[in-house]
Amino acid sequence: MVSFFDSRYESTFNEIATTNTLNQVNGRLMSHSQPQTTYTPTNDLSNTILSQHIIPPKTRMFLIRRTFLLIVTFDAIFMVLLWIIYNQIRNITIDEAFKKEVINYSIKSSLFDVVGLSGMRFIILMIPYAILRWSHWIFVAFTTLSSTGFILAKTCVFTIDETNKSATNYIILIASFILAWVEIWFFDYRVIPHERRLREALNHGERRQLIHSYGSGSISPNSLLLNHHHHHHTAITPNEQHQSFYSPLYSVDGSDTEDTRHEPLRAVHSDSNVSRSLLATSTSYLDDDKIDDYQNQANDTINEIWKIYKDENSWCNELKSRDGLDTVVSKTFPKWGKVFRLTGTVAAPRSLIVEMLFEQQDDIPKWNQSVIDCQILQVINSDLYISYQLTGEQAQGFITKRDFVNLTARRCIDGATILAAQACLHPRMPPKDTCVRAENGPTAYIIEKIDETTCKFTWLLNVNLKGWIPQYIINSALAGVQLGLVEALRKYISKTVDVTSSYSSSPGDHTI
Template identity: 35%
Template sequence: MSINMNEEDMVRTSTNRGAASKSAAQTIYGSLSSSSSVSTANGSVGHMSRTERRMCGWFPESGTMSPVRRTFCLFVTFDLILTFILWVIYTQLIGDSSVWEAFTKQLAGFTIKSSLFDTVMLAAMRFTFLLLGYALLRLNHWWVIALTTFLTCGYLLAKCFLFNFKDNNNNPLSYVVLIISFVLAWAETWFLDFKVIPVEKKHRDRVNHSHQYVSERSRLIGDSEQGVMSGEDHEYYSPLVTPEGSDDEGEHRSGFQTPRRGHSRQASQSSVTSILGAREQDFVRQAREAMDITLEMMNLEDGWKLQVGDNLENGIVHSQYFKKYNRKIFRLQAIMNMDPKRIWEELAYGTNNSPQWNPTLVECRTLETIDDNTEISYNIAAEAAGGLVTARDFVNVRCWGVRNGVYLSCACGTTYADMPPQKKYVRGENGPGGIVLKALPDDSSKSELTWFLNSSLKGWIPQSAVEQGLSGFLLDYLKYLSQRLEEIREEEGS
């Protein structure tokens, strides 16, 4: 900055630096725009996401309710209608002369010993109290349903002793009406206590956590802007290692671009973790642990037992039991006819397109990008053994990078609030593992590929039975990967 710069220029320069710093912070927190917006002026939450609106119990600004609570209200209405229909059918069956005389006898001549119209009144009582409490007042407590169920059960118990079944010709429908009324009352209690209240509480907590998290990130962005305006210089960069030369190359290959690092390669790693939120820091920690464990297994030579294969050109599979994971970890080793960096780029950045060439995968997509080298991914593995093993889904935290000239793409299973277990899939579990690529000492155009598979398919199938088929799965993957690499050579050769 020139010492002859006037005050107006100094203010303009500081403003530009502040805008640039804020832009950099918002780039790091790329998911901020897709999260709930936060009003920093008054500190209040602006808008909830569509999913959050659906799952929370009550939104004052819109007056809507969650689907699970709406289903409960519909079930209460169904209770009243079903009880009324059963009572009408019962009344017609016991009519001596005409239907209307039977209705008159049930209503005008009502007694607890001879009429079942009181079951309809019990259903109407439940309907009134439950919709008043949980639809109109939007209560989040069980005391209303506890009261209606207690009154219903107490009255029905007394009626079972007082009702004269013989005078009604032991009509089977009289038993059905009483039993149905009892069952519906307890079904409503179960649905509210085990579905409505827990689900809404869980999602309210998640929404509150999300808003708190976004507020912290917004405060960091504001602080970074204030720091620059006060003359402090903050720098940001990607926390994980990327391959040599990635700053200058940026070449496009197969539809993706090698990510560029920020301008401050010398910035300390602790400054980055202080910018990342606690949730992102935990994901980065898991990813780095997976990478460390993969490298440790790479250096482990003893204890591996041969499963299948006799040469590296066609692939060799070994396994070793690890007490820590209570299962075998499989190691695939093979020689690939392509340099390690190009294979690594395909595996690290082309994962979402892998179902196109790997039929063992139905879907593969990124749920959230943590930084340039870390993401949360969701995979669906296709069914196997003719449908005996149903499709499995996995949620993993992935990371990739280069260490000492060795290319790594590692992952491990994680918990992600926005992708809970799905009803139509069995949620599998992946332990730390991944693929390691390095050039052959005598031929840098070829690679030595090593894949450590640490997976549990869960479900009813014993792990021992799963392990018997994993060797074949690894060799199938190697075949599909080789075909994909051949396609890449043809595309880039043309």
């Protein structure tokens, strides 16, 4: 009996201890929602996206819906303006036109019914989509089909006065027809998919605790960070004292082994030998003309990058790390569009940084969590190869997976090592249906030696992500990705140096 009560007492004690531990962990996680002293790019990026897009549909209107309602409002105002211009061309005052086309209305001679048709669309669409916040397509389908039928019927019976022929008669009919179809196209292909995606992000099981926090007036940035760093978050009922449990995120599709990012750091050094030997052996089956084309493209890319790098005028601030050490600025160039430039310092020898970013390109997914896959497709020579890179979702899923095929080159100019990349085509990696093929313009890492253990690190990024994405989301995402990469690079170098030093100082570690 004593043994039985002791075991019961021990079990109860363990349950109480476990509950207290979970409560303490939860309390610490909630405390992280206060301002941080160190920079975490995911926090700023997630808060930016949430504040602009992921908002409960009952409190504020989605941005894409406001755009649709602006189109509907423009439809009504534009048709009234056209009708006034039409009567001015005919030298008829508004009073006379109102008596002739409204009071003495005839479908054969009046164009005011087309204006009334736009007003009908405005009223019918504003009530369900602006006031009631409904999302069904039936209302915009009704207005478009009814407008189309009426305009087709009117076109068959409408007669134009021989003495007042003008292009305005036709413009009013054609404009009303086009605007009606623009509204249904925008609502069906833009509003519905975009809002469905936002609601799924809000209502998905792994974000329920985040929604609860939002409703209470506070959002914990670290809850976003935990979700981003390979955890599912499941909220338990309030009766369980807000305990939270985390389970591992699913593996990448097609992966039959563990994530290589969790491998021991010593495995990285074994891979680097493979990369160096691969770069030392150029591809033999490329003809000379093709090799010359690749080399000329690489030279042109290097020249463009050097011009952009030396340009110091009119760069605009985009984002800065909390400690102020890393800054992202941008500038629009007529030939390439927007170019982002990150500037910071990395405490590592230049040779180590170049080795990690150029010779060990296959190992980038091990330390950069925004990259899913990275591989060298074809080697031209030791300083030039074609690479493939697959990136994961960014900006809380608003930017889906993107893959890149780049011509990657290494050059040294005025003491600076340039690792340049630009989009190219390769038969081994055609575009896939599972992700969007994005294209890099002149893009490069530029590493300059400050002293034996510190380098200036610059990243010029010019990319066309393709797809329909608002520009401010792209700006926030790309700036956050840049700051995230340099921070991940620092952490990985720090861990690699620590492990390497401990490995070399412990002879017992060499034996298996």
